[in-house]
Amino acid sequence: MRALLIAAAALAQDATPVLPDPILDDPAATYRLCLDTARSYPEQGFELAGKWAGLGGGEPAKHCRAVALIGLKEYAEAATSLEELAKASKRPERLRAGMLAQAGQAWMLGEDLTRAYAALTAALGLVPKDVDLLIDRAGVLADSGQFWEAIDDLNLALEQRPNSADALTFRASAYRQVDAAELAFEDAENALSIHPRHTGALLERAMLNRAAERREDARKDLIRILELAPQSGEADTARKILEAMDVKPG
């Protein structure tokens, strides 16, 4: 049985003024603390957000709780909370759109692509042509197999932010899926000229090189991914491709 003692240290022997609860006396610092905790350690973040909400934390506490729920893989509850928050909030449109964007990401993680698309479209209704929202929605469209529609969103994003390595990488992926290999390769190369360590772009270029029988070029990029981010999803995919490449036909 783990002996875990959470002790508030009372060090001073003399009577000292009682300090306010660290949770209450600086809402901005508490919000940051709560979000940092929720993102990194969702169980602790959920507990903290609950306590803060009980002490009158209001909308920021509810937002923090929803972020913790994403980390706890309670995607539907998180997304629903974020949509409700965005609907009820009186904050500026950009902030409400941010909540809807997070709802979209939560729906996407929960593999409800229809609701993810709806949330991101609602967010784009608040801040039309927002580059990050367009990139997110393109991801949902690509996951739904709507690659040309994804390319439309990415074209719009890249018109505004031509140097977005993320948008170029996503568009490379979408072009690859519609068999436009040359366009895909060009986007992957452009992404890597901007962001030479972009593991997503390295993976795209590796897949394109592999398909074109440029095995050594593909291998070089895949090994680079393993060096750069060995614990990433891209590295998992890179390992699988390397294994498949190393299997010699019987």
Add this chain to the structure above:
Amino acid sequence: MSDTLLAPDGNRIAYDRVAGRSPTVVFLHGLASDKGGTKAMALEVHCRARELTSVRFDMFGHGASSGRFEDGGPTRWTDSALAVIDRLTTGPVILVGSSMGGWIALKAAMARPSRVAGLIGIAAAPDFTETMIWPHFTADEKARIGAGVVCEIPSDGGGPPLRISPHLIEDGRRNLIMGGQLNILCPVRLLQGQRDASVPWPTAQAIAERLSGGDVIVTLIKDGDHRLSRPQDLDLLTRVVDELASRCAPS
């Protein structure tokens, strides 16, 4: 006058060792700090008074040790710590790690389970590059890191800005430990201020939950900041050192 240890990788590690009885108390400093900080010095004074052996040292790229700060990361810092444990100590060791040093102490304890008899984390910050720095980078800063450019962020104590290199972020990713269990069975004491603007205080609870061992105590200091260098904080630290040292069999 500090001495120098030649590490297996050819780097020079500056250290101060005061001989005494067992166990040896080893202090691991935080990011951009060094072996001359308030806590390091207070610990040495305390160990002298208790006649305990103590070692404080500068990690790779810090203080008087060799290497560029921008080339450092948890891999090399752990190498520094292991070289110190292997070459400068015998018998049981108590690791005292502050902030980034807490990450390295956890890694060193997992690498040397038969040597590390106790671990004290002071605002221990495992995985901080990924959980405390990366999420706060702007899209522009992330893009610059991706392009191989060093980014500067404000330091906690109002000193010169911290230079965060792409290598630090990438090496951090290779050394993440909070995704699973921490296989450490020795007693662990985690001291954490609740007014710490750098390390969210629930981090200490998260570490405790991941530790395999049962002898784990988290102490939250309600008015404590990140440095935990006030007299009352140092008093608490030395009391915890005494507690862990008393549990090591004399050799």
